[in-house]
Amino acid sequence: MGRLRRSRTHKAQRDVHRASRTRARTKDLDQIQADLLPARRALLEAQPIDPDLPGLGQHYCVECARYFESDAALKVHWRGKLHKRRCTRLREPAYTIEEAERAAGLGRETRTRKPEVAMEQDA
Numbered sequence: 001m002g003r004l005r006r007s008r009t010h011k012a013q014r015d016v017h018r019a020s021r022t023r024a025r026t027k028d029l030d031q032i033q034a035d036l037l038p039a040r041r042a043l044l045e046a047q048p049i050d051p052d053l054p055g056l057g058q059h060y061c062v063e064c065a066r067y068f069e070s071d072a073a074l075k076v077h078w079r080g081k082l083h084k085r086r087c088t089r090l091r092e093p094a095y096t097i098e099e100a101e102r103a104a105g106l107g108r109e110t111r112t113r114k115p116e117v118a119m120e121q122d123a
């Protein structure tokens, strides 16, 4: 059989395999949302000097959980597409265990039941 699908259809998600490797693992969005709380954020932005981290760990983007070499690089990153995309994704509520259980039909039903509709009208 011939080719069914044209090649290069995944241009928007180049690094999916790389991102799933444990070596390249970054923080998940729900972990970052916890970091965005003002107390945690202040701690992360004023980290002690660590020679193992890029830029001695002094230039950290909380939203992306990334270290940068310099303040200039961090500022350029803040204006960039990746950072803005991450910010919009972080504005959505985090995926919780409760939501997963609700999807599986296990969770507590918090919705109020709809008022009973009279069925006689349809018959």
Ligand SMILES: [Zn+2]
Pocket: 061, 062, 063, 064, 065, 077, 078, 082, 083, 086
């Ligand atoms: Zn960022």
